[in-house]
Amino acid sequence: LVKPLLEEYAARVYRFALRLTGDRHRAEDLTQETFLRAWRARRRLREPKATGGWLFRIAANLWRDEIRRSHRGPNRVNLAPDDQPSAKPPPDRGVLDREDVRRAIEAMDDLPPRQREVLYLHACEEFPIEQIAECLGISSDAVKASLSLARKRMRRRLDDVCQERFPTK
Amino acid sequence: MNFAECEHLDAYVGGWLSDDRTVAFEAHLNDCAACREEIRRQRRIDRLLREGTRQLEPIPSALVDRIEGQLGVIRRRRAVGAAGGTACAAALLLGVGLWLTTAGYRTSPPLEVAVEKRPSPTADDRQPVPPQQPPAEVQPSTEIAMVDASTAIVVPLKTSDPNVSIVWIYPTVKPRPTEPAGRIP
Numbered sequence: 001l002v003k004p005l006l007e008e009y010a011a012r013v014y015r016f017a018l019r020l021t022g023d024r025h026r027a028e029d030l031t032q033e034t035f036l037r038a039w040r041a042r043r044r045l046r047e048p049k050a051t052g053g054w055l056f057r058i059a060a061n062l063w064r065d066e067i068r069r070s071h072r073g074p075n076r077v078n079l080a081p082d083d084q085p086s087a088k089p090p091p092d093r094g095v096l097d098r099e100d101v102r103r104a105i106e107a108m109d110d111l112p113p114r115q116r117e118v119l120y121l122h123a124c125e126e127f128p129i130e131q132i133a134e135c136l137g138i139s140s141d142a143v144k145a146s147l148s149l150a151r152k153r154m155r156r157r158l159d160d161v162c163q164e165r166f167p168t169k
Numbered sequence: 170m171n172f173a174e175c176e177h178l179d180a181y182v183g184g185w186l187s188d189d190r191t192v193a194f195e196a197h198l199n200d201c202a203a204c205r206e207e208i209r210r211q212r213r214i215d216r217l218l219r220e221g222t223r224q225l226e227p228i229p230s231a232l233v234d235r236i237e238g239q240l241g242v243i244r245r246r247r248a249v250g251a252a253g254g255t256a257c258a259a260a261l262l263l264g265v266g267l268w269l270t271t272a273g274y275r276t277s278p279p280l281e282v283a284v285e286k287r288p289s290p291t292a293d294d295r296q297p298v299p300p301q302q303p304p305a306e307v308q309p310s311t312e313i314a315m316v317d318a319s320t321a322i323v324v325p326l327k328t329s330d331p332n333v334s335i336v337w338i339y340p341t342v343k344p345r346p347t348e349p350a351g352r353i354p
Binding site for chain 1: 179180182183185207210211213214215217218219220221222223224225226227228229232233235236237239240243
């Protein structure tokens with residue numbers, strides 16, 4: 001039960017934790033604590049399909065508690081040297097430019113926390129608005145407003161990134 | 170061209186525009202090159218984020234092992250706790266059982282009283298009484314000798330211990346009146 005759960009969700013929770021914390025070590029701790037909490041409270045999960053949203057909600061709540069306790073805000077994510085795009089790209093990355101990817105992630109991590117979390121869950125996890133609202137404990141209208149602001153900022157900042165070399169869907 | 174429609178761009182990309190508004194906005198897109206470019210850019214950004222984070226931010230492999238280890242610790246602790254709880258419950262039950270047994274023995278009436286409250290046996294119920302063994306001869310530790318047996322009455326009292334004898338001694342002779350002070354016989 002644990003192994004498949006970790007295989008399916010650990011990386012996703014970790015990336016979301018990166019958006020929340022802005023720090024790799026804290027993201028690792030938050031990911032671990034999220035799974036420990038989830039394991040203890042596993043009987044409360046009625047619908048297995050909702051596991052992803054449930055884990056993200058636990059992570060978000062844990063992080064809010066942490067911020068309240070320490071009165072500190074999240075920082076930008078700083079990629080460590082070994083996390084930088086390698087010289088040999090993965091085979092399915094032909095259409096992505098590593099520098100553009102790095103800039104896009106950097107722009108997302110420079111957003112205010114709420115906008116960053118909403119954008120991540122929408123763009124990267126492809127969650128619908130209602131699920132994002134449930135994960136973050138905010139209203140659907142607040143999600144829409146944050147997402148609109150985040151996208152405008154991203155488009156302004158990445159004006160020169162998106163050239164014709166990337167085919168649109 | 171209606172520039173007011175440009176405000177709905179993010180709602181359109183986000184997919185939360187109503188059906189009517191979606192039709193109107195798509196009509197607007199035919200005339201607005203700026204909105205078309207913005208939508209194209211937004212979709213590229215979303216794609217960069219979605220695929221970029223998956224490719225560039227893999228979870229550290231040691232973290233998965235760490236979480237698995239921690240979950241294993243929790244499960245073992247719970248297993249030990251459950252076993253300990255069972256053992257404690259068993260010990261508690263055993264203790265209560267022993268206490269009840271002991272308390273029951275203590276609180277039951279003395280055998281002699283129970284025997285006294287029994288109805289007297291009928292003739293059919295009577296069993297032949299076995300002959301009692303004579304008590305072992307006990308050497309008295311103290312001997313009292315009376316000079317004149319007519320001067321006292323000795324009444325022995327019943328005791329539960331065969332080694333103890335209690336006797337009441339009643340004098341039968343009145344004491345003489347004391348002599349007046351100062352007179353020497």
